[in-house]
Amino acid sequence: MVTDTIEDTRVFFSIKHISWSEYGFHTPILLQDANGPCPLIALVNTLLLKYEFDIQQQQESVKLAGINDLRKHLLRLETKIYLDDLLSRLGDLIVNIAETSPDCEGDAAKLLDLLPQLHTGLSVNPNLITGKFPKDDLSTVLFTSLFELNFEHGWVLDEDVTVIRELEFFDKIQDFLLTNEEEVQTKEWLDANKTQVTNAGLEKLSDSLDFNNFAIYFRNNHFNTLFKSGSGDLFLLMTDSSLKSSKNIIWQSLTTVSGKDDIFYTGDFFPILDEDLQEIENQRGEVDDSDMILVKQLQEEEDQRMAEEMHKKYQNIHTKATKKLEAQDKKSELISKSKKQQTKDSDKKKKSSCIIT
Template sequence: MSDGGYYLKVIPFRDVKIPILLQNQNGPCSLIAIMNVLLLKRHIHINHQQTSFISAKTVLEYLANYLFEQQQQQKRSEDDYDANYAQNVNDALNVLRHMDTGLNVNVRFNGIQKFEFTRECAIFDLLNIELMHGWLIDPVKERELYDLIGDKGYNEVIERYRCPLTERFLRENPTQLTDYGLKRLEETLKDNQLVVLFHNNHFSTLYKFNHRLFLLVTDQGFIDQTNVVWETLDNTRGNSLMCDGQFRNYRERVQLQRNEEQDEQLALALQQQEGYHYNDRHYQQRYYNTKNYYDDQMESSCCILL
């Protein structure tokens, strides 16, 4: 991100090249997460072949145009068009203009989509984007705590319930994600569903693919690393794996490429040593026998390392 704008990174998504917005350490993550969801859904299109940078003003124009399109569609599809919708759109535009400085939300601890209602949260409904979090209290294992603050907002808990029970809960879940909350996210999201996740004081684009959860990597530091696109979200300890655009673990892909290079080097060495040609049946058999032996040695080495 530069002053007043965002760099773009083109990633593969569902067999299409799509640009996403990147951010630096101090970037407005809520606006970026919203924009990236709409880009990945192909509701907004940016011609990435003409530019690798987009201004903050242009981002707001894209979102404003999308809101007006949604408004027109509602007018055409509903006989009982809500006249308040136009006012809601105007309110949303005012919120968007200030989202480049951040967005405050107040979670409730009894549901992944439970937030205290604010104008800021209402914008997600207008954009047809689901906002979720995983900072939940387990109603079975933590019944006493759930009964005490389960339906309360975070701000209210901080102001009125500073007891040892709540202090322990907040202290033990500093990343704003619990095991129960992660489980509910995994159970609720459908495959190929895109949402915005509030987690660790950050808004991220969350996607479910092949029964696993992935966070879109938007850190500008990865702008030139085309193999780093997604980050796994499968535990609350922060242990994650980087994945490429096909959701393959980045390290596994690097190892696969190395193995292919080693196979080629092995074949070349045999050919140079004994003068065999690759299409020679005897050479092919010798190559595969040697390769299998080599693979067995590599597997044994891996087992020892593990």
């Protein structure tokens, strides 16, 4: 008897288990294929690595406590995690944060709807003066306000360009150039810095991060995990899926604008020698094209369903919490009235006692 095999076309992310730092942390991370910017990968990887470090330093955040459940889940899965599974678990994290932090409730509801978009991209508006992003952007709310992560870029003005200094934000600068085509100086600076990083930006980036700290790093419409080591050096986590089988190539230094002098490092931050770099070229040539195509098949209807379910879940929890608070307030009000009545009755008895005497 012949049976048809139904191919599983769901979107998934490959998992790589890395050992890193002088403490020998063992952490599962998500790898990136040829599927666009994917801030989702940067968010998850940064949370996982930061969690390991915070636990060692006994600095566990209440907001990040739930990340250990995701870490254990990835360790059990070993090789890959499906997008719907990942979004569901991140949704649970956001709901838990909303329950413990009332100030985040409004943001949490918006972000639950935003989650599916994290697979295909995320709109950002870098400030070319400060190296930051607008505080009210959903990207900033998600990374910084909700998950307490640094969100940085290195595309910072390094010379006197009046328009950029006055407008600051990239979106405003773009809008200005649409109606002011004669503005040559601004265009020349943008063209000269298409890599979206400058020496001034690297300096500001280093100054803004504490030692042994993590950030989500934005550059050229890509998001990555950045780490500032105890020595002050900056490293980017290598998440290219072509390096999945490589146990040695974990980090890449971030020291130059051009990237010419940036080198690869092992998990415990030892530089990889030139003779070992052939491993990178060999592995890059072994990427399975079919996997790339599979990852690109993002199912928008499935994502929308997931978003609606997570939003509904949040609304249910929020409604229950509200009813609970209302019930507690009503109970407190009844107790207060009862105490007042008891006080009145006691006063009456005292007055009556005085009259009899």
